[in-house]
Amino acid sequence: MNPDDPQNLGEMSGADAVGTAGSSDCGDMLRMWIKFRDDGGRKVIDKATFQSFGCQTAIAVASIATEMIKGKTPEEALALSGSELSAPLGPLPPMKIHCAQLVEGALKNALTGAAPEPTAPSAPSAPTLVDSFQPQKKVIIKLHT
Ligand code: FES
Numbered sequence: 001m002n003p004d005d006p007q008n009l010g011e012m013s014g015a016d017a018v019g020t021a022g023s024s025d026c027g028d029m030l031r032m033w034i035k036f037r038d039d040g041g042r043k044v045i046d047k048a049t050f051q052s053f054g055c056q057t058a059i060a061v062a063s064i065a066t067e068m069i070k071g072k073t074p075e076e077a078l079a080l081s082g083s084e085l086s087a088p089l090g091p092l093p094p095m096k097i098h099c100a101q102l103v104e105g106a107l108k109n110a111l112t113g114a115a116p117e118p119t120a121p122s123a124p125s126a127p128t129l130v131d132s133f134q135p136q137k138k139v140i141i142k143l144h145t
Helices: 056-068 074-078 082-089 094-112
Strands: 019-021 029-039 040-051
Touching: 019 094, 029 056, 029 094, 040 056, 040 074, 056 082, 056 094, 074 094, 082 094
Parallel strands: none
Antiparallel strands: 019 029, 029 040
16 A cells, blocks of 8 residues: 555445544544445445544555455454554554554444544534534633733
8 A cells, every 4th residue: 555645535425334533642533434235145344435634644554444344244344453454554653553543443433333432523423524523612701800
């Protein structure tokens, strides 16, 4: 995979599953869409896409992961750890391990519907990752002098 040319980038219309995860380490977020197909009576992952407000490592791991899980059953994909998903990149430095865990979290959230941990997005059912970030209400504090 060319890190400058991530695969499967973008939201997927008609996805069967969507999962989002946020990292408490850096505040980055990643969302993954999954489409299943029938493979001789087995439900397998046909394709997956992702969007990320994350670093290049998270994008690279998500790109790899969306290719790696094609043809796997949900159970097989759920068994993949962040380190397995990032293995083609080689060992990650300690400060980047959470980037692969962010991808793992979005994948697991998509496949199980479990709440992402530990920093859930404010609107996990929003249609796009951008929509998850709602504008904050302005708070005006009056100071008494
Ligand atoms: Fe946080 Fe990579 S630095 S996801």
